[in-house]
Amino acid sequence: MTLDSTLFPVDHELDGLLARLADEADRRQMIEVAYRTVDSPLGPLLLAATARGLVRVAFVTEDFDAVLTVLADRLGPRVLAAPARLDRAASELDEYFCGTRHEFDLELDHSLSSGFRQTVQRYLPSIGHGRTETYKQVAEHVGNPAAVRAVGTACATNPIPVVVPCHRVLRTDGSLGGYRGGLEAKRWLLDLERR
Known part of the structure; x- marks a missing residue:
């Protein structure tokens, strides 16, 4: 049985709702770790940031779910896909991979190392x-x-x-x-x- 998408137009509406909820949670500082994935010449990358800055870049071979679990354990359980917080990091990485950026100008959170x-x-x-x-x-x-x-x-x-x-x-x-x-x-x- 195939569902008629005109009767159930939830996919794009759900995506929009999730994005609005993530933006609102981020605005209210309710997210401890925001994350998104980006495409790169090396394959998909997971980017994660705290309020202090970029805290993690993970390769797909590291298993993104496992990385997010570690981030929740180490930095706090409120981990949410909130792509907007990582727009600048995504943009700078894209410029780097295109060969136009030679150094990054991002706030970094070094709290995963000591x-x-x-x-x-x-x-x-x-x-x-x-x-x-x-x-x-x-x-x-x-x-x-x-x-x-x-x-x-x-x-x-x-x-x-x-x-x-x-x-x-x-x-x-x-x-x-x-x-x-x-x-x-x-x-x-x-x-x-x-x-």
């Missing part, structure tokens, strides 16, 4: 577009030259990849090392920045 990991992640944007550093160089720049492995862990657990450019950190021998989005994604980002 200690040395956060120190490393805050340093990473200083590695300029089209440049790379080794894990050892990053360890030296953040004042702990013996912490090469810890730098690798900080890069591997970076909750805001692409925007916080852990892809610009390589092994001493020039090989890629690891990457949360996979080595093909890391290679693609490095190639984009070399153009």
